[in-house]
Amino acid sequence: MGELGFGQALLSVENLGRQLGDRWLWRGVSFDLFAGDCLGLVAPSGAGKTLLMRNLVMLDPIQRGTVRFGGKTPSQWGLPAYRSRVMYVPQRAVSIENVAQNVLEGTVQDNLMQVFELGVYHQRQFDFTLIQTWLIQLGRGPEFLNLQGTRLSGGEAQILALLRALQLSPQVLLLDEPTASLDAATTARVEALLLDWLRHPHRACILTSHDAEQIHRFTQRRLNLGEFA
Template structure:
């Protein structure tokens, strides 16, 4: 299934009939396709165990696929290009992994890698987003070990946005957040989409259908893997 069909737009990411198997040959996901275009807001919904996270990890090229192919800007990504791909297609997992140290250390962590060093200028603008979460300036000096689960997810989101990705892949990113912080998280994502000069896109797994309808313009339903536009009242 495809996202936008504007002939003037280049497809950012395309999964063509991909599948993953167990070592015994059983299909975990099979014959799934998706196109992601600039500005796409795609939510994935479905029951636990339907393959949503497996599909997302495959898009992030974190797990090997046994069938099909994944293209970025209509090109195959070889092994040497994987680090560059992952700096543009950023995966945000359900339980973020933070490094030892302060919040600021975590926000700047990915900038130590050569592929991301030119993105250091993005830090100042992303730090401004902290005010959206009503966090004091001293929050940057908090130790990661002292953060709540929700605060850790906020730090992981801001760390991902510092990389200025073309596509953000999110696996249940608000599952550990209270309703107020969840809405703030959603607002940050929309602000990122609106203010970025790259016209980025996201693919967002959620178990909450009402959230999917709030954040997405298209919803992909598992296990069938069908993609439909979100109906609005306009």
């Protein structure tokens, strides 16, 4: 991103607040996320970690406060353009087959390719070699690409969702429990892949995890949402 000055925050969150009924789940949440940062989001269950992530990509309307990416609000970017740069990977990974009109039964590869049919990516192309490299890093054979999207196990679906997002090279990744359904070995491989991915300049991520050790291993800074209740 040419317009990003050196030392300027990628993502800048100011005084964000979220209300459920009359009760503030959290408010006054402010932080800056710089290139290379990985911020761990910690809080007890039900404290609204997922809701914070949804707010950061405006899947829910922002009730209070502002979010800026590269100095511009999501609406100034246009939401599709913003979400292609600040990408949220939900905890519950779903297959997006049958989006393209003619595909009823989609494989993992169909899933990965179909994203490029979205308007924001019309100038980009599916990179088969890249996906293959990543699959090797994750210890999966090429047959993974031929699995049916709807018949994936929870862990396989998470891998699919992660690869689907990574291949779009967002600048900020919001990972909601990215390894919750994975075994220890695959979790380590995913972490290595993510670290690799983060080495690229102008990239950052926010991570939630029920696994305190993972947060510790993987993130340099932590934001405890419980303190903003």
